[in-house]
Amino acid sequence: MNNNQDFIDFINSGDKLFPCLSIDCVIFGFHDNQLKILLLKFKNTDFFALPGGFIDKDENIDDAAKQVLKKRTGLENIYLEQFYTFGETNRVDIEIHKTIMLKNGVTPEPGHWLLQRFVTVGYYALVDFSKAVPTPDLFSDAWDWYDINEMPPLAFDHENISRKALETLRLMLDFKLIGFNLLPETFTMAELQSLYETILGKKLIRANFQRKILSLEILERLDKKWSGGAHKAPYLYRFDEKKAKDFLEGKTLY
Amino acid sequence: MNNNQDFIDFINSGDKLFPCLSIDCVIFGFHDNQLKILLLKFKNTDFFALPGGFIDKDENIDDAAKQVLKKRTGLENIYLEQFYTFGETNRVDIEIHKTIMLKNGVTPEPGHWLLQRFVTVGYYALVDFSKAVPTPDLFSDAWDWYDINEMPPLAFDHENISRKALETLRLMLDFKLIGFNLLPETFTMAELQSLYETILGKKLIRANFQRKILSLEILERLDKKWSGGAHKAPYLYRFDEKKAKDFLEGKTLY
Numbered sequence: 001m002n003n004n005q006d007f008i009d010f011i012n013s014g015d016k017l018f019p020c021l022s023i024d025c026v027i028f029g030f031h032d033n034q035l036k037i038l039l040l041k042f043k044n045t046d047f048f049a050l051p052g053g054f055i056d057k058d059e060n061i062d063d064a065a066k067q068v069l070k071k072r073t074g075l076e077n078i079y080l081e082q083f084y085t086f087g088e089t090n091r092v093d094i095e096i097h098k099t100i101m102l103k104n105g106v107t108p109e110p111g112h113w114l115l116q117r118f119v120t121v122g123y124y125a126l127v128d129f130s131k132a133v134p135t136p137d138l139f140s141d142a143w144d145w146y147d148i149n150e151m152p153p154l155a156f157d158h159e160n161i162s163r164k165a166l167e168t169l170r171l172m173l174d175f176k177l178i179g180f181n182l183l184p185e186t187f188t189m190a191e192l193q194s195l196y197e198t199i200l201g202k203k204l205i206r207a208n209f210q211r212k213i214l215s216l217e218i219l220e221r222l223d224k225k226w227s228g229g230a231h232k233a234p235y236l237y238r239f240d241e242k243k244a245k246d247f248l249e250g251k252t253l254y
Numbered sequence: 255m256n257n258n259q260d261f262i263d264f265i266n267s268g269d270k271l272f273p274c275l276s277i278d279c280v281i282f283g284f285h286d287n288q289l290k291i292l293l294l295k296f297k298n299t300d301f302f303a304l305p306g307g308f309i310d311k312d313e314n315i316d317d318a319a320k321q322v323l324k325k326r327t328g329l330e331n332i333y334l335e336q337f338y339t340f341g342e343t344n345r346v347d348i349e350i351h352k353t354i355m356l357k358n359g360v361t362p363e364p365g366h367w368l369l370q371r372f373v374t375v376g377y378y379a380l381v382d383f384s385k386a387v388p389t390p391d392l393f394s395d396a397w398d399w400y401d402i403n404e405m406p407p408l409a410f411d412h413e414n415i416s417r418k419a420l421e422t423l424r425l426m427l428d429f430k431l432i433g434f435n436l437l438p439e440t441f442t443m444a445e446l447q448s449l450y451e452t453i454l455g456k457k458l459i460r461a462n463f464q465r466k467i468l469s470l471e472i473l474e475r476l477d478k479k480w481s482g483g484a485h486k487a488p489y490l491y492r493f494d495e496k497k498a499k500d501f502l503e504g505k506t507l508y
Contacts, residue, residue: 018371019274020272055341058343059343060342061373062341062342085339085375087309087315087375088314088316117272117311119272119275119315121339121341171429
C-alpha cells in the first residue's frame, strides 16, 4: 500500500470535512502501576503529538472521537470522555502543518484547509495498555506509550491539552469512579490503593485511603483472599455497580 | 437606533466569523432560595433559547463566552466555565434559523452561513440574579429569568444543553465549591444548606449536611450570631480561601 498517496489524497480532501474543527485524544494507559500516554510522531518529522483527527461533514463529533480511539488502539467500548474544547487563536502553529505537508510530498497552496485556525475538542480515555495494539494513522510513522513524566516536547498546544486531561482524569477518579474499569472483578485494598497512587502520582496514607474509599459505600467486601502462607490474608473487594450508580447520581452525597 | 438594520448587517457579515461554531451560555441565577435560568425569545417569533453568540475570526472562544455573559447580564468577573461541546449532526433545526431571518426582513440565500451545520461550545455561569441587568441582543426582543422547573420549550437542542449544564453545576457545587461566591462573607449553616438545597433541588438532612460540609475543612467558624432574642444563636461561618485552595488542589482528599 502506498501510504504516501493515501496521505496526499487525504490532504486534498478537505471539502469532505467539517471546517476548522479537530479532535485530540489523550489516551492514558495503565498497567503494572505505570501510567502512560500514547503519542505519535508525524511522518518524516520529529514532531510528537497526541492522536487525533478530523470530523466528517455528516459525523457526530463524539463518534469521530470513538473512531480515533478504536483505530489508534484497536480497543472498543472504552471509557472515553470529552473534557475541554481548546479555542485560543494562537494554539496551532501553522508552520508545523506546512512542514509536515512539505516533508511528505505536498506543497500546500495558500488558503489550504489545514493552514487555517483550528479549534480542537479534547477527549481522554483510560485503557489497559497491555491490551492495546497501537496503530499509526496516515500522518504518523511512529507510535509509543510514554511515561507521563517522560514525554518528549509536543507540537502545537498538545502539552497544555495533556496537562488538562491529566487534571480531569485525577478529578474524575473520585467523581466518576473511572479507575474501577481497570481492575479485575475482585481486588484487594492494596491493589486499589496502588491504582489510585499511580494515577494521582503520589503516595497515599493507607488508613486514610481505606477510610475514604469505604465511606463512598461502593464496595462489597468478600471473603479473605487465600494466601497459602502464614501472613495475614487481605480481604477481597468487589465494585458494587448498583451502589456506584447511586453514588454517581448523587444519591448518597448528603 | 434601527435595531433591525443592525440585525440585517450582522446576518450579512458571516465572513468575519469563525465558521460553523457558536457559543451557548446557560446562565443560572440564584437569589432568595430560587434557582433560575436566563432565556431569550427570538425577535418576532415564539422561539425561546439560551443566550449565545458567535466567535470572531481573531477571538479566543473563552473570551467570546465572557463577552456574551457581560453583554447579556451586565456582570463581569463572574464564575463562568466551559462544560461541553455539542456536536450532533442534527442538533440545529435550520428551519428555525430560516424563520428567524424571514420574520426579520432577511431572505437567506442557499448556502448562507447561518444555514450550515453548527457545533456549539456550552458554558455555564452562576450569578446573583438580583444584581444582573439582562439586556437583549440583536436577535431577541424579550429576556427573562425562568424558574428551572418552569421553562418554556426551547429551540434547537437547548433543553439538552440546559439539562447537562444543571448536572454539571450540581456536580461542581462540591468539587469546585462554586456556591460560595453567592453567599455573603459570613453566613450561618442554615443559609449554606438552603443554597445547596435550592441548587440541588432537594431537601437535605441537616445533620448529614453539616457533617459533610465540615468534613471538607474549608470553613472557619466565627462567633455566634447575635440574634437579639431568646432563641439559640447560630454560629457564623466564613469560607476559608486558603483551605479551599488546598481542597481544590486535591491536597486534602486522602
